[in-house]
Amino acid sequence: MPKRSLDERASHTPKRSLDGSGHPYHPPPPSELAARQKEANAKHALVQQRVFIGDRQRFVVVEIGQGTSAGDVIKMVQDQGALKEWRGSGGWMLFEIAQDFGMERPIRNYELLSDIESSWNKDKLVNVFLLKLTPYASLLSPSALPSASPTFSGYVEWESKRGKWVKRYMVLREHSLYLSKRDNGKDETLLCSLSNYDVYRVTRLVKAPKEFTFSLKSTDNLSYFEDTADYLHMFSCRMDKGEAWMEKILLARSYVLYQERHVLSKPTAGVTQMAASAGGSGATGLTRNPTRKAAQKPLVNVNGSSIFEPGSLLRQQG
Known part of the structure; x- marks a missing residue:
């Protein structure tokens, strides 16, 4: 058999893929590589x-x-x-x-x-x-992180429309804020959740009914809101009440952030144990007790001297 040159042998040698799949390797297009590089550069x-x-x-x-x-x-x-x-x-x-x-x-x-x-x-x-x-x-x-989400309540002046202030009863519970006309809460409505709102102290001059003004502003961009009135909520009250509202809402927001970062991102012990058991083998896996079937009653009563059921005509004849 005639010997082939190195060039001929190289041309007949199949190219191996980098991932070991056996398929020819096709590099991604330059546009995709550029996008990946841009994303990596932005992160660092x-x-x-x-x-x-x-x-x-x-x-x-x-x-x-x-x-x-x-x-x-x-x-x-x-x-x-x-x-x-x-x-x-x-x-x-x-x-x-x-x-x-x-x-x-x-x-x-x-x-x-x-x-x-x-x-x-x-x-x-x-x-x-x-x-x-x-x-x-x-x-x-x-x-100073609280063990439970703080609660607080009281009357405040709420800017329902630009320049229009109305008295409302506000409640902080379960890291959300609710408004109602009276303290009985019959007409209570959800204002916002502290999952995506934080509290701010207003520093500019505002024509408000009380000396202390604070606001709840979304942590998202304004462009996400169809109704810009939902982006920012303004309140006014006495100085001592305003400071108390600021502290309680700041702590409630901190509690939410802690839950999102440390609790919700971790599986519970029960889920972890079940996952470990399912991933094991032999006796460590999930087991179940064998199903026990109750003894079935025979279709024909064979006890006694007659094979026929009581009351049947054949038994009477026998």
Whole structure:
């Protein structure tokens, strides 16, 4: 048999796939590769972010990514030595300054900045992050997390329409807020759930009936709402009541975030045990008791001297 050259043998050798399936390997098209690379770069990309300190007259620049939390930012600013000269009561917390609505809220240390920025209006680049000392630092620390979702209730002034305030009885329970005209709750309606709403203190001048004004704003982007009236809810009350509402709602929202991050993402012990048993073999798998059948009554009564049933004509003849 004549010997073939190396080129001839190479041309007759089938190409093996990289995944071991035996089928020829076809690389993805360039457009798909570019999209994958762009997505991977976005996940690991770092951008420079201004973080204001105290009175908004000073700021530092930090690099943040998709997984950067508020606690990470505080540590980065501390490592730069930018917080040494500041004095005050409370602990350091990062605040979301929503200047497009004239309000602010403390950001919990485990919240991601990318989630907060995704809710901002990209056409109005006015919102900023601000570091300041606040008593909310101890209230919102992980050690202060309540064992159950807080409850609270009381009368507030609610802005039902722009510039129109009405008195309503508001109830916080099961990390949701309800409104009714009276405290008997007969006409109670659900206002919103804290699964996707957070509480803000209003800092701009508002023509409100009471001295303290706070709001509930969605954590989603405004573009998701068909009715923009559902995006933001404004309330007004006395100073002491307003501070109490802020604390209770902040804690209730923290409780929701904890449940989503630590409880709902983990299987229960019963489910885990069942999954482990199902995945095992032999005696470790799920077993069932053998089915016990009751003794069936014979179709013909063979007891006694006659084989015929009592009362039958054949038995009488026998």
